[in-house]
Amino acid sequence: MAQPAIFFEEVNERQGVFHRRAFVLGGVAGLGLVALSARLAQLQLVETQRYEKLSASNQFNFKLMPPPRGLVVDRNGVVLASNRPNFRLMVARDKGSDVPGTLKTLAQFVPLDDKRMERLAKDIAFAPKRAPVEVMEDMTWEQFSAINLRAPELPGVTADMGEVRVYPHGGAFAHVVGYVAKVNKDDITDDGPNSEPIMLNPGFRIGKQGVEKAFDLDLRGKPGAQKVEVDANGREVRQDPDGDIPAVPGKEIRLTLDADIQLRAEQVFGEESGAAVMMDCRTGDVLCMFSGPSFDANRFVRGLTGAEYRGLAEYERKPLFNKALTATYPPGSTFKTMVALAALENGYDPKTQHVCNKVWFWGGRPWHCDQAHGTQDLHSAIATSCDIYFYQCALAVGPDKIARVAREFGLGQIFDLGIPGQKPGLVPDTAYKRRTFKKDPVWHPGETPSMGIGQGYTHLNPLQLCVQAARLANGRKALHPRLVRSIGGVETKSGAAWGDLPFNPAHIDFIKNGMAAVTGASGERISGATGLQFGDLGLGPIKMAGKTGTAQSQGYAGGTGAHGAVGEWKKRDHAWFICFAPYDDPRYAMSVLVEHGGFGGSVAAPRAREIMRVALLKDPELRARIEKPLPMPAIPSGPAGGDVVPDLPAQPVDPSLAAQQATPT
Amino acid sequence: MTVSALTRPGERDRLIVKLGEIDWMFCLVLTLIAGAGGVMLFSIAGSSWMPWALPHLLRYVLFFAIMIALSLVDLRVWFTLAYPVYGIGLVLTALVDVVGHHALGAQRWLQLGPITIQPSEIMKIGLVLALARFYHGASGRTAQLSWWLLWPALLILMPVALVAKQPDLGTALLILMTGGVIMILGGLSWRLITIGFLGAIAVVPPAVMFGLHDYQRKRLLTFLNPESDLSGSGYHIQQSKIALGSGGLLGKGYGLGSQSQLNFLPEKQTDFIFSTLAEEFGFVGCVSIILLYAAVIFMALRTAYISHSHFGRLAAAGVTVTFALYVLINGSMVMGLAPVVGVPMPLLSYGGTVMLTVMIGFGLVQAVRVHRYSEVTSGKGALM
Structure with a gap:
């Protein structure tokens, strides 16, 4: 820096270089900013819609x-x-939450x-x-x-x-x-x-x-x-x-259920174990399907404790089972209707008589009846439920023909109810024995009398017995039970929309008359009939026909005492009753089972009677028949004629009330 | 504003004349940008002055005063302090490695009583001053191509190495690039510039594979393929792009940016504040802010241009380069053009350190402007 000239030259040179390069730098910076703006334009102007969508999907869930x-x-x-x-x-x-706190x-x-x-x-x-x-x-x-x-x-x-x-x-x-x-x-x-x-x-x-x-x-x-x-x-x-x-x-x-009928069934069963199924015998609608004892479904919604569940599951009366569908029992004497019909269909003369002396020897062993009924024909044997008559009647017809009739009446069958859990049970025949018992595929003659009184291999569920009663009562149609009436307002197939029964209506009428004789519904009072006190329902001309059944639950040994009605509960007989009413113009048919209840005529039948009464009283046409309104005498208005006896409380269901309950609040 | 070069002796040292020499237009633009930052910080806090908007504006007022004060400091004082500032900065940067405060896996802060110091910020000013002083005393031929250039190279690489080790890759690159540009402005030969560029390009891939921390490499690779990891590393970039793009032409409206208001944008008050602005004010708002930044850069560059001393030129240009790099790197980052490197948008972003650095730098720029006619002699201090 001793030479000023060079110094100046150098300074100017440095300055010039700086100025040129600073200019370029400014240009580069400017270009950079322009590039950023261009990128912004691309994002914010060209692709904005895409990012708007992404932003919205970020923002909303x-x-x-x-x-x-x-x-x-x-x-x-x-x-x-x-x-x-x-x-x-x-x-x-x-984030940052203190859960225990x-x-x-x-x-x-x-x-x-x-x-x-x-x-x-x-x-x-x-x-x-x-x-x-x-x-x-x-x-x-x-x-x-x-x-x-x-x-x-x-x-x-x-x-x-x-x-x-x-x-x-x-x-x-x-x-x-x-x-x-x-x-x-x-x-x-x-x-x-x-x-x-x-x-x-x-x-x-x-x-x-x-x-x-x-x-x-x-x-x-x-x-x-x-x-x-x-x-x-x-x-x-x-x-x-x-x-x-x-x-x-x-x-x-x-x-298709009717709440009033079902609630009455719950009442009459009390703590008894069993099932009641009622069908409309014109349409097949199931009006009642109760299984007792029951349980409170609301407890399951909340969730049961282990102890609660064990309590329900281990109770010997099995409250968790739907006995109407899943439990099968020997049908007992109710099955005699099938035996009788099979006999008639196969040319058996209903006038054929057998004498009942309480014991009948056949095949090298004694066959018992619960009493000595004396001389019986087919009609009276149904009424008195004489076992000795039906042993012989069944032998005359044979198992396969009886089984065919029974199956046509729904026994041993499974129906399309919509809900799961049906057990078909069994109606045995020779083919069944061939199929199942490989070591002993032969139907022994000694098995037929048992079948004739609804014992032996035969076991059925209460729904099937109700279908049987309904088909008998209808007399013509092979009704199917219908439980679900409509789904979201769409009607399901009617239970009557099936084929006819392949039997002579006169023969079915014969059976129905026999059932009327059981309860005395037709006025005929046969000595020894098993359900005479139940024909009259206390509803004027409306009478109920039926058939009792008492099924041994412990093989042929039977329960202890008369009809096994006493002693240990688990060893008592099952009580059955199938019925329909009014007997002269059947509307409702039902089956009632009281598990280990004892004698069908005294345990199942009264319960059936109570449940049936509710159904009959709810039917307006039958109400008219029962009440038989007399023409009112033209009494001028006065205090004497002013007392109005109130009608039986009708039980119409106000649809608006139901709708209110239905509306979630 | 122009004061004749031929004024009475001592006239230029009068306070009122010096104040008049400050570029007040420049100050206005800075204030507009900082004010926009305050407005955005108010918005993203859910229309609240706290915790960001008020401190931001108060800090700006304080730093503005510091800038004005620094602009009155004679350029010879700056010149004298150049190496000491650089030296202190370097020592403190080295110290961070030993006793620094850990933040997010990196040592960047130094706790001195109540004050936290980020030595890398001191380094930015220190390097600019040191390089300007070196080139002031170097001849054009020396600056072009000579063994003496090892000296500025060392000045640059020492802090770069220390900062990169912290690790703060963003700041290291920023320092490296600033130093490089100053060397170019100083008159580096084109041959060396070319070699430097090619060398940098050759060095990058192996450096990425072996010299980086995992999270740094991840960020870089994510940048190259952002869709690969949308919920992880790519999240920042993707959310920022969504914020920008969904803003459209006019924006969603003040306080209505769902990306920032609902916390989808990370670091919305610092590194990604530009995205918030873009979301709420759209393309129009963004371009306005970019124009303000452009104005700052060109006004500062012009100050460098009109300075009579080589020290002044390079110092002012160096500060401008630092500032411009901040803007360009942050802008590219939020727009998905560069990897996420943790460089804030100067003056707009919340954060005192960067704002202080920038305002001290602009104090230097204004000092250059105010003292643009002063004679800065080379060699040992004219003043002290």
Whole structure:
């Protein structure tokens, strides 16, 4: 720097280079900014729609809303299963939430003991983040509002109003309607409707028994979705009611049952074990299907404890069984109607007489009857249920012909009821023996008399016996039982829309007359008839015909005492009664089984009579026949004629009332 | 504003004249950008002054005062302090490795009582000053091609290595690029520039594979294929692009940006504030802000242009380069054109450190402008 000239030259040179390069630098920076703007234009002007969509899908989530479950109602619209509001308390784990602390706070408002809190804390810790775990159901309104008020200070706590199934009649319909219960792991499948995410919704329940199970998908409906705005952590920020997808409520299932009849059946059974099935013998509608003792389906909705479940499962009277369908019993003397019809169809002369001296020797052994009936023909033998007559009648016809008739009347058959659990039982014949007993495939003649009185291999369920009674009463049609009347308003196939019975109607009438003679319905009073006191229902001209049955439950040894009616319960005879009324114009047919009840005529028949009375009194046409309104004498108005005797309380069901119950609040 | 070059001696040292020499238009643009930052910070806090908007604006006011004060400092003082500042910066940067505060897997902060210092920020100013001082004393031929160039190269690489080791790759690259540009502006021969570029290109792939931390490599690879990991590393870029794109021409409206208001955008108050602005004010708002940044860059560059001293030129240009790199890198990052490197948008983003660096830098730029006619002698201090 000693030479100023060079210094200046150098400085100028440096300056020049700087200026040129700074200019380029400015240009590069400018280009960079232009490039950024171009990129912005690409994102914000050209591709903006795509990013708008992405932004919206970021912003909004859909929350599943369980649909209201369809109602189950009886033939008149009386609600058998509906939904009630359920205040639930749920806690979810989230960032920075103190679950044990939260639970401790909640314990101030709802009953939570330490053990339960510990379990809940564990459940919540294992549940996915922000997946609510149910802490309590069925809070009172006070508890619900107290917690809702404090929810903002309690992170992860939600109190909401869900719906839960309720069975207003408790046990009367438990076997038919079934129940719903919480979804467990095995219920969730990989595909199909049971793979849907709604299955994981806390508090969601599916049908586990009866109609609830069989029509689960119809009743379930389609879940809706609630549009909610969420933040990046998935927390709900806002709701957007306009964007909600409404849930499709489940379909209503209307059964053919009549609540009044069924409730009466529950009453008359008390703690007795058994079943009662009633059908309309013109349409095949099942008006009553009761199995006793029953259980409270509402307990299953809530969830049973292990001890409660064991209690129900281990009780010897088997309350969890639908005995109308799943239990099969020897039909006893009710089967004699089939034997008699088979005999008539095969040319047996009904005038054929046999003498009953209480014991009959045949095949090298004595065959017993419960008393000495004297000389009997086919008609009187039905009335007195004379075993000795039917031993010989059955031998005259043979097992295969009897079995054919029995099967035509629905015995040993399975019907399309819609609900699962029917056991077919068995009507034996020679082919059955060939098939089943490889070592002894021959039908021995000694087996036929047993079959003739409904013992031996024969065992049937109460529904089949009701179908049998209904087909006899109808006399012509091969009625099928119908339990589900409509699904979501769509009628199912009528039970009368089947073929005719392949038998001579005159022969069927003969059997019906025999059944009328059992109860004295036709006025004929045969000495020794087994159900004489039950023909008259106390309903004027309406009489009931029937057939008693007393089935030995312990092989041929029989129960102890007269008809095994005393002694250890499990060893007593089963009491049967099949019947129809009015005997002269049949409308209703039923079968009643009292398991280990003893003598059919004194245990099953009175119960049948009570149940039948309800059905008859509800029928307006029959009411007119019973009441026989006399022409009113033209009495001028005065105090003497003013007293009006009130009618029997009618039991119409106000449809608006049913609708009210049906509307979830 | 123009004051004649031929004024009485001492006239230029008068405070009022110096204040008049400050580029107030430049100050206005800076204030507009910082103000826009405050507006956005208010919005993303859910229309609240806290926790970001108020501190941001208060800080700006304070730093603005510091900038004005620094702009009055004689360029010879800056010149004298150049190497000491660089030295202190280097020592502190080295110190961070030993006693630094861990934040997010990186050591960047130094806790001195109540003050947290990020030495890499001091380094940015220090390097600019040190290089400007070196080139001030170097001849054009030296600057072009000579063994003496090892000295500025060392000045650049020492802090780059220390910062990269922390590891703060973004800042390291920023320092490296700033230094490189200053060397180019100083007059580096085109041959060396070309060799440097080719060398950088050759070095990058092995450096990525072997020299980077896992998370750094992941970020880089994610950038190259953002759809590969949308919920992980690609999340930031994807969400930022969604915010930008969904803004459209006019934006969703102030306070209505769902991406930022609902926390889909990470670091929305710092690195991704531009996305928030883009979402709520759209293309129009973005271009306006970019124009403001362009104005800052060109006004600062012009200051460098009109400076009479080589030190002043290079110092002002160096600061401008740092600032421009911030803007370009952050802009590319939020628009998905560059990997996520943790470089904020200067003045717009929340955060005191970067704002302080930038405002000190602009204090230097204004000092260059105010003292553009002063004679800065080379060699040992004219002043001290």
